[in-house]
Amino acid sequence: MAETFLFDIAERVLAKIVHLSVYEVRLAFNVKTDLKKLEDTMISIKAVLLDAERQQHQNEKLRLCMWKLRDIFYDAEDVIDDFKCEALRKQDAFNHPKINNLKVRVLGSCCLPLSFSLKMSHKIKDINGRLGELATEWNSFDLRQCSDNRHVFRRETISFVHSSDVIGRDEDKENIIGMLMEPSAERSVPVIPIVGLGGLGKTTLAQLVYNDDRVTVVTSLFPLKIWICVSEEFDLSRLFKLIIQSVNAEVRCDDLTLEALQARLRSLLNDRKFLLVLDDLRNVLRSTDGFSPSKIIVTTRSLKVASIMSSIPPYLLKGLPLEYCLTLFIKWAFNDGEERHYPNLVRIGEEIKTGESDWIYIRESEIWRLEQHENDILPVLKLSYNHLPSHLQRCLAFLSLYKKDEIYYSDRVIRLWMANGLLEHPKQNQKWEDVGKRYLNELLSRCLIEKEKDFGLDFNFKMHDLVHDLALDVSQKECKTVNSKTEMVAENVRHLLLCDQKLVEVPRVLEEMKNVRTVIIQAASKRPKRSEIVDKSLINLCVSNFKYLRALELTDSPLTALPNSIGTLKHLRDLDLARCEDIQKLPSSFYKLRNLQLLNLGGTYLKQLPDSVQRLIELTHLEITIKGKHSKQIRAGYWTSLQYLKLSLCMNLECLPEGMQYLKSLRTLFLSNCHGLVSLPRSLKFLTKLEHLKIYFCNKINLEIELDEDEDKDLQLRLKTCTLFGLIALTDLPRLLLQGSSSTLQQLQISWCENLSVLPAWLLNLTSLHKLKIVGCINLSALPEGIDLLSNLRELTIDGCPELCRRYRRNRGEDWHKIAHIQKVVIEDEEW
Numbered sequence: 021m022a023e024t025f026l027f028d029i030a031e032r033v034l035a036k037i038v039h040l041s042v043y044e045v046r047l048a049f050n051v052k053t054d055l056k057k058l059e060d061t062m063i064s065i066k067a068v069l070l071d072a073e074r075q076q077h078q079n080e081k082l083r084l085c086m087w088k089l090r091d092i093f094y095d096a097e098d099v100i101d102d103f104k105c106e107a108l109r110k111q112d113a114f115n116h117p118k119i120n121n122l123k124v125r126v127l128g129s130c131c132l133p134l135s136f137s138l139k140m141s142h143k144i145k146d147i148n149g150r151l152g153e154l155a156t157e158w159n160s161f162d163l164r165q166c167s168d169n170r171h172v173f174r175r176e177t178i179s180f181v182h183s184s185d186v187i188g189r190d191e192d193k194e195n196i197i198g199m200l201m202e203p204s205a206e207r208s209v210p211v212i213p214i215v216g217l218g219g220l221g222k223t224t225l226a227q228l229v230y231n232d233d234r235v236t237v238v239t240s241l242f243p244l245k246i247w248i249c250v251s252e253e254f255d256l257s258r259l260f261k262l263i264i265q266s267v268n269a270e271v272r273c274d275d276l277t278l279e280a281l282q283a284r285l286r287s288l289l290n291d292r293k294f295l296l297v298l299d300d301l302r303n304v305l306r307s308t309d310g311f312s313p314s315k316i317i318v319t320t321r322s323l324k325v326a327s328i329m330s331s332i333p334p335y336l337l338k339g340l341p342l343e344y345c346l347t348l349f350i351k352w353a354f355n356d357g358e359e360r361h362y363p364n365l366v367r368i369g370e371e372i373k374t375g376e377s378d379w380i381y382i383r384e385s386e387i388w389r390l391e392q393h394e395n396d397i398l399p400v401l402k403l404s405y406n407h408l409p410s411h412l413q414r415c416l417a418f419l420s421l422y423k424k425d426e427i428y429y430s431d432r433v434i435r436l437w438m439a440n441g442l443l444e445h446p447k448q449n450q451k452w453e454d455v456g457k458r459y460l461n462e463l464l465s466r467c468l469i470e471k472e473k474d475f476g477l478d479f480n481f482k483m484h485d486l487v488h489d490l491a492l493d494v495s496q497k498e499c500k501t502v503n504s505k506t507e508m509v510a511e512n513v514r515h516l517l518l519c520d521q522k523l524v525e526v527p528r529v530l531e532e533m534k535n536v537r538t539v540i541i542q543a544a545s546k547r548p549k550r551s552e553i554v555d556k557s558l559i560n561l562c563v564s565n566f567k568y569l570r571a572l573e574l575t576d577s578p579l580t581a582l583p584n585s586i587g588t589l590k591h592l593r594d595l596d597l598a599r600c601e602d603i604q605k606l607p608s609s610f611y612k613l614r615n616l617q618l619l620n621l622g623g624t625y626l627k628q629l630p631d632s633v634q635r636l637i638e639l640t641h642l643e644i645t646i647k648g649k650h651s652k653q654i655r656a657g658y659w660t661s662l663q664y665l666k667l668s669l670c671m672n673l674e675c676l677p678e679g680m681q682y683l684k685s686l687r688t689l690f691l692s693n694c695h696g697l698v699s700l701p702r703s704l705k706f707l708t709k710l711e712h713l714k715i716y717f718c719n720k721i722n723l724e725i726e727l728d729e730d731e732d733k734d735l736q737l738r739l740k741t742c743t744l745f746g747l748i749a750l751t752d753l754p755r756l757l758l759q760g761s762s763s764t765l766q767q768l769q770i771s772w773c774e775n776l777s778v779l780p781a782w783l784l785n786l787t788s789l790h791k792l793k794i795v796g797c798i799n800l801s802a803l804p805e806g807i808d809l810l811s812n813l814r815e816l817t818i819d820g821c822p823e824l825c826r827r828y829r830r831n832r833g834e835d836w837h838k839i840a841h842i843q844k845v846v847i848e849d850e851e852w
Contacts, residue, residue, distance in 0.1 A: 022496035068163035108614035179247035181227035188344030213326035216337035242295035420491035439594035587612035599623035654679030681706035735760035
């Protein structure tokens with residue numbers, strides 16, 4: 021049954037009201053009272069929405085009232101977003117006084133604000149009036165406040181366990197204790213990883229070992245024992261503080277830096293033999309050198325984490341045999357001997373509980389009372405969905421906008437969520453993308469989506485058919501897939517996917533719609549491309565009908581130009597024109613898309629990037645392709661929010677644009693197939709927030725940028741990853757950027773750089789490097805002398821490099837001993 025998502029919509033709208041700046045509110049000077057009234061009304065409605073959601077399936081009048089509220093709340097969100105649009109318009113006019121003539125400036129400072137105030141006042145009063153009309157009916161339902169227990173579960177564990185409560189793990193316990201008692205010849209602390217699925221018993225096994233008499237203080241095997249529950253939100257500073265407090269509760273360390281925390285921890289543990297348990301670890305821990313008599317037990321779901329952290333093969337925890345499962349079931353489901361009175365329940369097995377409240381909740385859940393048809397979704401799956409936090413429910417439903425068996429790309433999904441305002445407001449030091457990644461990780465942890473391939477910064481994933489059916493069911497009035505056979509679409513659907521390559525015109529059912537926020541035309545999977553008539557008609561429809569459109573995706577479109585009227589889509593935040601090969605210029609009104617945050621022009625072959633794009637001050641993500649040899653200069657004060665920049669297929673581009681130093685917010689720079697590009701500008705050293713540098717198939721580029729001893733000696737850059745792929749002219753690495761990030765660079769990949777013959781000695785300055793991958797560098801003959809000084813290096817891959825493979829082959833290469841300390845080494849196809 022279609023869901024209203026009313027609770028989450030209310031939360032998002034209220035958050036937007038709270039985050040309205042004083043300046044934005046002053047744009048409409050006579051609305052403050054009405055805005056406060058709207059906020060108060062929505063707060064009071066939201067307080068009882070959870071009760072309403074639980075009763076709606078058995079009360080049709082209540083359900084219809086909730087649908088009316090949904091439309092009002094959406095309209096309220098549009099009105100609140102109008103404040104942002106007007107603020108951006110005025111800021112643009114202020115930033116470009118020479119472009120806007122005197123008449124426009126006079127109007128912009130006098131008449132237009134007055135007109136805007138009157139318009140906003142009317143809109144907010146209208147929304148308050150509509151809410152007032154519903155008030156009597158809403159109050160008649162006698163809804164009550166109730167707490168929201170649909171939250172993301174943050175797991176916390178302790179070290180103690182009653183051994184009598186544990187069944188079937190004696191052999192596993194003996195195996196782990198045996199590993200603890202083995203002497204260690206390694207310089208670093210031996211890490212024993214226990215790997216298994218969630219709920220399999222990894223924590224319980226670690227608790228058994230931790231409390232066994234053979235590892236207690238009595239035997240002096242480990243005079244000091246420390247138990248830390250790491251759980252999902254991995255924070256190295258927090259971890260160090262927890263360990264320090266466990267060792268000595270009197271040590272104050274709240275204000276210490278990460279480096280100071282590590283030094284304090286070493287001083288506390290120096291010359292002490294300890295057992296440290298890190299329960300539920302999901303990220304790789306840095307160096308543990310210097311404590312070789314001690315041991316660490318790690319419980320984790322990830323084989324990748326286990327393999328990187330430890331040279332010891334992980335202990336793969338298996339499920340209990342059937343007889344132990346049955347014993348466990350009987351122990352927890354019944355009092356002693358009680359099972360004899362319930363032989364049928366014993367046969368059902370491990371899923372049954374006898375807790376009365378659990379069964380009352382399940383028995384009385386409204387989902388069981390819904391009318392069921394042959395192809396309906398399993399009620400049990402819907403029950404699981406009902407336990408999702410409201411923000412995850414809505415984001416999961418949005419994924420129904422993709423077809424079954426579709427491969428989802430995490431970065432694209434997050435951008436669409438962002439454009440439609442589905443994400444919670446970021447906390448301090450967080451980005452919107454960080455919130456989106458957290459949402460995806462929560463869906464992954466609940467097995468509602470399944471990761472296919474991890475690319476490091478992002479990943480792709482799939483959704484099981486049954487989960488997709490669930491998403492389709494709950495999103496019936498939110499999302500709709502349209503093809504040539506579609507005869508009806510609910511009037512207030514917000515998100516559309518057009519996926520029929522046989523379309524010769526825009527389906528007429530769309531012409532009556534007004535509230536659409538997302539339009540995606542499925543990219544053509546084969547030639548010939550769809551008719552240009554369809555795309556032209558669709559854009560005209562968007563301009564004329566969808567005034568509050570947030571996302572428009574026209575990848576692989578046959579369009580030759582965008583209409584000038586596209587500038588009226590002032591709420592548009594995401595425009596994807598990837599591989600629209602026939603578009604060579606943008607309309608003059610493009611600068612009016614001031615809310616645009618995400619713009620993909622990759623593969624469009626623009627002759628030049630117009631000034632109108634630089635005026636988009638909200639832009640955070642930009643992908644472009646241009647034909648020219650030179651790109652226009654980036655001017656100070658422009659693109660101040662830009663975090664991701666990708667230049668691809670710029671075949672003639674000889675240099676990056678001047679003014680790169682003004683991109684103060686840039687976190688990722690990606691250059692791909694720019695065959696004329698020769699070098700990188702020194703101005704990149706001013707990009708102190710740059711974290712990821714990727715350069716692929718730039719045939720002429722050489723990255724040698726010499727350091728100026730005086731000018732560059734105190735560079736404080738923040739690169740975390742650097743990937744160089746298919747650079748056939750490369751003879752040196754970008755020293756300026758890499759050595760300037762010596763304390764932050766974690767991953768370095770150099771692949772298919774056939775003219776690279778030597779790795780520089782300064783590579784040893786990259787003290788935080790924990791992953792080095794070298795592939796297809798056929799002329800590279802040696803790693804830098806002193807590679808063992810990279811104490812944090814945990815993973816080394818050498819593949820397709822004949823001389824390197826020969827010299828560093830495991831146990832046989834003449835220089836194997838120089839890398840034997842690294843926890844994970846891959847030479848060619850050999851892995852251990």
